[in-house]
Amino acid sequence: MPSVTLAPAGDYLTLSHGASDMRFHAIWLRDNASDPDTRAEANGQRLIALRDIPADTTIAEATLDGERLRLRFMPENKTVAYDLSWLQAHTYDKARPEKAGWLADGVETWDAGLMDGVPTGDFAALEAGGAALGDWLGAVTRYGFGKVVNGPVEDGALFRVVDLFGHVRETNYGRHFEVRTEVNPTNLAFTGLGLQAHTDNPYRDPVPTIQVLYCLESSAAGGENMVVDGFAAALRLKAENEAYFNVLAEHCARFEYAGEAGVCLISRRPMIELAPDGELIGVRFNNRSLAAVQDVPFEKMALYYAAYRRFGEIIDDTAMEVTFRLNPGEAFVVDNTRVLHARKGYSGEGTRWLQGCYADKDGLRSVYDAWRRQALAEAAE
Amino acid sequence: MPSVTLAPAGDYLTLSHGASDMRFHAIWLRDNASDPDTRAEANGQRLIALRDIPADTTIAEATLDGERLRLRFMPENKTVAYDLSWLQAHTYDKARPEKAGWLADGVETWDAGLMDGVPTGDFAALEAGGAALGDWLGAVTRYGFGKVVNGPVEDGALFRVVDLFGHVRETNYGRHFEVRTEVNPTNLAFTGLGLQAHTDNPYRDPVPTIQVLYCLESSAAGGENMVVDGFAAALRLKAENEAYFNVLAEHCARFEYAGEAGVCLISRRPMIELAPDGELIGVRFNNRSLAAVQDVPFEKMALYYAAYRRFGEIIDDTAMEVTFRLNPGEAFVVDNTRVLHARKGYSGEGTRWLQGCYADKDGLRSVYDAWRRQALAEAAE
Numbered sequence: 046m047p048s049v050t051l052a053p054a055g056d057y058l059t060l061s062h063g064a065s066d067m068r069f070h071a072i073w074l075r076d077n078a079s080d081p082d083t084r085a086e087a088n089g090q091r092l093i094a095l096r097d098i099p100a101d102t103t104i105a106e107a108t109l110d111g112e113r114l115r116l117r118f119m120p121e122n123k124t125v126a127y128d129l130s131w132l133q134a135h136t137y138d139k140a141r142p143e144k145a146g147w148l149a150d151g152v153e154t155w156d157a158g159l160m161d162g163v164p165t166g167d168f169a170a171l172e173a174g175g176a177a178l179g180d181w182l183g184a185v186t187r188y189g190f191g192k193v194v195n196g197p198v199e200d201g202a203l204f205r206v207v208d209l210f211g212h213v214r215e216t217n218y219g220r221h222f223e224v225r226t227e228v229n230p231t232n233l234a235f236t237g238l239g240l241q242a243h244t245d246n247p248y249r250d251p252v253p254t255i256q257v258l259y260c261l262e263s264s265a266a267g268g269e270n271m272v273v274d275g276f277a278a279a280l281r282l283k284a285e286n287e288a289y290f291n292v293l294a295e296h297c298a299r300f301e302y303a304g305e306a307g308v309c310l311i312s313r314r315p316m317i318e319l320a321p322d323g324e325l326i327g328v329r330f331n332n333r334s335l336a337a338v339q340d341v342p343f344e345k346m347a348l349y350y351a352a353y354r355r356f357g358e359i360i361d362d363t364a365m366e367v368t369f370r371l372n373p374g375e376a377f378v379v380d381n382t383r384v385l386h387a388r389k390g391y392s393g394e395g396t397r398w399l400q401g402c403y404a405d406k407d408g409l410r411s412v413y414d415a416w417r418r419q420a421l422a423e424a425a426e
Numbered sequence: 427m428p429s430v431t432l433a434p435a436g437d438y439l440t441l442s443h444g445a446s447d448m449r450f451h452a453i454w455l456r457d458n459a460s461d462p463d464t465r466a467e468a469n470g471q472r473l474i475a476l477r478d479i480p481a482d483t484t485i486a487e488a489t490l491d492g493e494r495l496r497l498r499f500m501p502e503n504k505t506v507a508y509d510l511s512w513l514q515a516h517t518y519d520k521a522r523p524e525k526a527g528w529l530a531d532g533v534e535t536w537d538a539g540l541m542d543g544v545p546t547g548d549f550a551a552l553e554a555g556g557a558a559l560g561d562w563l564g565a566v567t568r569y570g571f572g573k574v575v576n577g578p579v580e581d582g583a584l585f586r587v588v589d590l591f592g593h594v595r596e597t598n599y600g601r602h603f604e605v606r607t608e609v610n611p612t613n614l615a616f617t618g619l620g621l622q623a624h625t626d627n628p629y630r631d632p633v634p635t636i637q638v639l640y641c642l643e644s645s646a647a648g649g650e651n652m653v654v655d656g657f658a659a660a661l662r663l664k665a666e667n668e669a670y671f672n673v674l675a676e677h678c679a680r681f682e683y684a685g686e687a688g689v690c691l692i693s694r695r696p697m698i699e700l701a702p703d704g705e706l707i708g709v710r711f712n713n714r715s716l717a718a719v720q721d722v723p724f725e726k727m728a729l730y731y732a733a734y735r736r737f738g739e740i741i742d743d744t745a746m747e748v749t750f751r752l753n754p755g756e757a758f759v760v761d762n763t764r765v766l767h768a769r770k771g772y773s774g775e776g777t778r779w780l781q782g783c784y785a786d787k788d789g790l791r792s793v794y795d796a797w798r799r800q801a802l803a804e805a806a807e
Contacts, residue, residue, distance in 0.1 A: 056728070068724050070724075070727050070728055070731070072728070072731045073718075073719070073727055073731065076716075076731070077718045085685075087685065088683075088684075088685025088686070089682075089683075089684060089685055090683070090685060090714040090715060091713055091714050091715070091716065092714075093713070094622045094713040094738060095713060095731075095734060095735050095738050096622075096735070096738055096739065096742065100732075100735060135718040135720055136720070137719065137720045137721070137722055137723070137724060137727060138723075138724040141721075141723065149694075212595075212596035212597060212598075213596065214593075214595060214786075215593035215594065216593060216789070217593075217789065217792070241475045241477075248788075249786075249788045250635075250787075250788050251632030251633075251635060251786065251788070252632075254631075254632060294702060295702045295703070296702060296703065297701055297702060297703060297705075301470075302469075302470075302471070303469075303470060303796070303799075304466075304468065304469025304470055304471060305469070306796075307792075307793065307796045307797075308792055308796055309792050309795035309796040309799060310788055310791075310792045311791075311792075311795065312788070313530075313701070313705075314701070315701075315702050319702075320678055320694070320695070320696075321675060321676045321677060321678060321696050321700075322676070322677065322678060322721060324678075324694075332472055332474070332475040332476060333471040333472050333473075334471060334472070335457075335472065337454075337458045337516040338454070338518065339516055339517070339518045340518070340522075340703060341518055342518070342519075342522065343449050343451075343518060343519040346451050346454055346518060347437070347451055347453070350451070350453045350454065350457070350476075351481075353476060354476050354477070354481060357475060357476050357477055358477065361477065405595075405630075405632065406631075407629075407630045407631050407632070407691055407693070408597070408598065410691075410692070411598070411688075411689055411690050411691045411692075412688065414690035414692065415684070415687075415688045415689055415690040416688075418684075418690060
């Protein structure tokens with residue numbers, strides 16, 4: 046049986062439910078009330094600001110009514126009810142990861158062992174939506190990349206992949222860009238050379254958080270695509286040498302691209318990005334566009350370069366990479382804040398033509414979460 | 427006269443130039459060589475990765491030749507020359523801000539005193555480009571917002587503002603959104619109520635870093651726009667109470683918008699965002715979309731709410747706000763990672779119609795920096 050205890054001053058309460066005690070402050074509870082005067086019923090947005098809630102808010106009365114907790118707040122003399130399940134799901138009175146480098150729920154790191162389990166969606170099934178799309182988006186969220194197969198071999202088909210989950214992020218490279226061999230490249234991605242695994246456009250801030258690459262022609266030998274989990278690489282670096290991980294997380298690198306007229310893109314961000322509480326949230330790695338690093342003190346620069354070198358060695362380790370060949374009508378999608386991608390070298394004989402574009406992962410995550418919420422709601426009916 | 431000294435092991439050198447001694451590591455110098463085998467001449471991208479540079483790289487010889495420093499690296503036995511001015515501009519052997527909350531060069535905080543100095547560009551002059559555009563972009567970079575006046579009163583004119591510096595960031599709200607009174611609002615921005623100053627879409631990750639609002643009709647009384655410098659507000663909070671500033675910077679808030687079918691946008695980011703070395707780089711503040719904060723320990727939640735309250739009071743202080751009325755054909759642009767905006771309440775009589783859209787500030791900054799580099803180069807000729 047759940048029980049509730051009010052603190053003497055009424056500034057917080059303790060909810061005992063099952064084995065756990067969860068404390069909630071009066072001000073937090075009042076701010077998170079879901080009554081129609083606090084939250085709009087149509088869209089869930091809060092109708093009041095914190096300035097509308099008295100600073101000396103206390104709980105005068107707390108009563109349990111089945112799976113509901115009813116509270117009366119003073120000085121407003123306002124009564125609000127909460128679902129116990131909602132309170133349990135939103136508790137903040139809990140143990141937290143103490144060490145930097147933890148991962149959000151649902152994120153799973155991988156290495157070459159994922160080669161046989163690449164998340165793959167059938168183009169038509171994905172466009173039909175429902176569980177096929179939901180499952181694929183879930184896998185992309187979990188692993189940071191996914192393939193699409195059996196798509197049309199037509200100019201612009203990549204936009205139909207983006208339409209599955211979001212919107213194109215247009216840049217100075219256009220709504221999309223062509224990836225072919227060119228004689229006078231303005232960007233190294235357009236040559237026949239192999240490229241070290243990298244994240245795209247780290248010189249943008251914000252970086253494009255999703256990249257789509259769609260294959261239209263592929264008769265040249267070589268040119269396989271490969272991906273590396275930047276989170277797995279960062280955590281391996283940490284396991285090997287915590288000082289290496291820390292020096293890359295605690296100092297900003299700089300990236301720059303000024304390779305065409307009228308463009309001068311510069312960013313100052315770390316190679317390994319952590320949230321303030323240590324969640325691993327991003328990786329930037331790109332030898333081509335790394336500018337002179339100026340934000341590391343002289344005393345730490347040798348360590349920084351040793352860490353950067355080792356991070357690159359881990360990224361280059363074939364035990365980390367998943368390789369696949371894109372055939373015409375196939376595409377892959379990567380979370381560009383996490384998963385590095387590369388192309389193996391290919392010969393000049395035959396042709397290889399990919400179209401690429403950028404999008405944002407908040408949209409992908411939104412479509413996935415909305416689908417999952419609806420699926421859960423339907424399952425509960 | 428500049429002079430150079432090699433460390434005995436050759437792992438770094440000391441450049442004495444004017445009053446300052448600057449040390450540079452051999453590995454940093456080698457990685458930042460600009461010879462045509464290291465950097466592509468056409469676009470400046472690095473042609474090699476760190477794996478191509480020996481880990482035991484040392485400087486065997488260093489000679490000064492006027493304004494050039496010539497180095498011979500071992501074991502490659504490779505000679506590279508550097509401009510002394512480039513080395514001075516990119517030194518990392520220097521004092522750094524010790525306290526959190528410092529601002530990048532060129533960023534200037536402001537309050538209501540800027541009312542008479544709002545950065546304003548004439549639509550036609552901005553479209554003509556050159557110094558008028560460069561100066562206005564520079565002001566937007568410095569202050570985080572700017573007005574455009576004398577523009578056409580026509581549907582979609584806001585896209586011509588975006589064309590000045592970048593590309594639209596399309597979202598689930600479309601390429602643009604209409605801001606008018608609506609009977610059954612799905613988002614509170616579409617009502618006649620006044621809104622507390624806020625940043626837009628903190629539930630996105632990345633947030634749209636630029637917002638453009640363009641006025642097409644304005645016959646209703648009221649509805650003035652106002653902006654508040656979130657950086658100024660955060661630094662005032664810090665000056666008043668450093669614990670308040672720190673608790674908002676060190677813990678993630680959560681934001682959510684799930685107010686329409688198929689949309690479930692959730693983010694976990696701090697209200698005050700710092701780079702790992704303490705640069706103040708972002709503010710998120712939005713009472714409507716703040717979700718239940720779960721990432722603050724129980725012991726700090728009362729402090730967190732006190733800090734959030736005070737931050738809101740500072741934001742609400744009229745001494746912080748710059749207010750202006752947008753007339754038809756006028757627009758404003760805000761850096762949505764820094765400057766909060768709001769609308770005063772307006773009456774139901776008459777009409778008010780704005781069109782809004784999002785874009786990204788890296789593009790704006792790129793156009794500005796490219797213009798500035800070219801202007802400096804032309805001035806030097």
